[in-house]
Amino acid sequence: MGKMTLEDLKKLREEKRRDLQMRDTENKNIQIIVGMGTSGIAAGAKQTLDAFLDELSDQNLTNVAVKQTGSLGLDHAEPTVEVIMPDMPRVIYGRVDAEVARKIVRKHIIGKALLNGHIFDRPAADIVQGKSGKTEA
Amino acid sequence: MHYTLCDFILDVFQNGVEAGGTELAVAIREEDSEVAVMVTDNGPGMDEREKQRAIDPFYTAGGKHPERRVGLGLPFLAACAEHVGGSLNIDTAPGIGTTVQFSLPTACVDTPPLGDMAGTIRVMMCYDRRYEVTVERSRAGRGYVVRRTDLAEALGELESAGSQTLLRDYLEQNERELHRTED
Numbered sequence: 001m002g003k004m005t006l007e008d009l010k011k012l013r014e015e016k017r018r019d020l021q022m023r024d025t026e027n028k029n030i031q032i033i034v035g036m037g038t039s040g041i042a043a044g045a046k047q048t049l050d051a052f053l054d055e056l057s058d059q060n061l062t063n064v065a066v067k068q069t070g071s072l073g074l075d076h077a078e079p080t081v082e083v084i085m086p087d088m089p090r091v092i093y094g095r096v097d098a099e100v101a102r103k104i105v106r107k108h109i110i111g112k113a114l115l116n117g118h119i120f121d122r123p124a125a126d127i128v129q130g131k132s133g134k135t136e137a
Numbered sequence: 138m139h140y141t142l143c144d145f146i147l148d149v150f151q152n153g154v155e156a157g158g159t160e161l162a163v164a165i166r167e168e169d170s171e172v173a174v175m176v177t178d179n180g181p182g183m184d185e186r187e188k189q190r191a192i193d194p195f196y197t198a199g200g201k202h203p204e205r206r207v208g209l210g211l212p213f214l215a216a217c218a219e220h221v222g223g224s225l226n227i228d229t230a231p232g233i234g235t236t237v238q239f240s241l242p243t244a245c246v247d248t249p250p251l252g253d254m255a256g257t258i259r260v261m262m263c264y265d266r267r268y269e270v271t272v273e274r275s276r277a278g279r280g281y282v283v284r285r286t287d288l289a290e291a292l293g294e295l296e297s298a299g300s301q302t303l304l305r306d307y308l309e310q311n312e313r314e315l316h317r318t319e320d
Binding site for chain 2: 002003004006008010012013016017033036037038042046050052063065066068069
């Protein structure tokens with residue numbers, strides 16, 4: 001296969017969209033926000049981002065929004081990731097390497113359970129107890 | 138710390154985006170003897186005093202995190218360029234924007250490895266802000282150009298995991314083509 005053109009990319013998108021549109025219509029309100037500041041990049045945030053894309057693709061969750069931002073302000077815990085989704089508290093996870101990224105997809109997004117060992121800022125303990133229903137170590 | 142050249146490039150680019158640049162251009166030229174990079178933005182620019190302080194690790198403009206007292210992206214690059222015998226030039230003016238140019242010799246053992254170029258360009262295209270960026274990538278006479286607007290039009294949007302996976306495949310294929318040896 002030679003150099004890809006924008007036309008090739010459009011065709012690929014149409015093929016994928018036909019494959020996936022029946023399976024993935026419920027995940028448009030889920031956001032994964034990866035901190036990509038200097039310390040995040042140095043700590044491997046690009047690999048984290050790639051792992052999210054791979055796992056979301058493997059799980060057919062292609063409508064999930066994956067966003068990038070600068071530092072989330074928790075440089076000691078990079079790479080950091082914020083997850084926003086309906087019926088779950090807004091959470092910042094820290095020290096998210098590729099393996100943790102895959103766990104976040106499987107446990108938080110699919111299983112609707114928190115990964116307590118990596119929660120660094122939100123939610124506060126009372127919010128976790130009160131709203132999310134279940135927690136998971 | 139294991140910084141790659143791509144990490145330096147992304148850091149300089151992100152400075153331009155976060156400073157409020159809406160039109161950015163990146164040129165990455167890889168030759169036998171050097172890697173040369175130019176990142177241009179139309180952000181607020183800097184006066185001479187700010188420009189000198191931009192390579193001071195114990196200074197930050199503080200816009201993103203007012204409590205923070207360090208800014209390490211450009212200082213790391215300046216230290217690296219000096220250490221390996223490369224060059225760094227910052228051309229900037231208030232109200233005009235900033236151009237950061239650097240080149241690093243490939244022969245020096247301390248020059249960082251290039252890193253994940255396809256992943257870096259993908260990240261440049263997908264910050265959650267309104268801006269346009271054109272990336273010109275070349276290696277030994279071959280090259281390709283990508284523009285954010287064109288990619289967004291081809292994929293419909295650049296936000297979903299599905300679009301970003303396709304964008305990754307697209308850029309990786311074009312990078313492989315740059316590295317392909319002639320039959």
